[in-house]
Amino acid sequence: MCISKNTLDVIPWLDHGIQKIIKNFSIFNWTPWSSHGVTQKVTYEIKKVCVIGAGVMGSGIATLIANSSYKVVLLDIIAKDSDDPNKIVKTAKENLHKQKPPPLSFPDKANFITIGNLEYDLDLIKECDLVIEVIVEKLEIKHQLYNKIIPYLKEDAIIASNTSTLPLKRLKENLSDNIKSRFVITHFFNPPR
Structure with missing residues (x-):
């Protein structure tokens, strides 16, 4: 997707648009407050995404990306009331097939989503080019994550x-300055579809 001060490429087909966004994740000199310190276009190919937080927004974002045939890791905390450490993410993934209208473009798109938890599966993050945090809006908890x-x-x-x-x-x-230079806000609308 090409965005500049003079042009805006609007893509009518959601799956196609998401594919282009993920393939060509770019930072542009759009406004002084959104591009502080950015002096040139940076293009970065994203092949695998991690979404942390399997609530309504997190599972919706993971589904949106999976619908475009990109691999997604969906992680959440361990449920305190279960022996299954992945109960929260399993439930979120199972619910994708029950929603009306269904968020999955095809049921088999769920196969693009790998589930895990934030205690035993952090190694899954190592494979991801983009990590999207979608947890509670509490600064201290976000910093801990x-x-x-x-x-x-x-x-x-x-x-x-x-x-x-x-x-x-x-x-x-x-x-660190290195992490700060790679940190962005990506706000999806609810529901992400």
């Missing part, structure tokens, strides 16, 4: 927050 996942990030992976209320500056507090 970032500290937990940063050791598992690829050296060039982009980390994104789906926050709608917290400023980027606050989210990036106490992060």
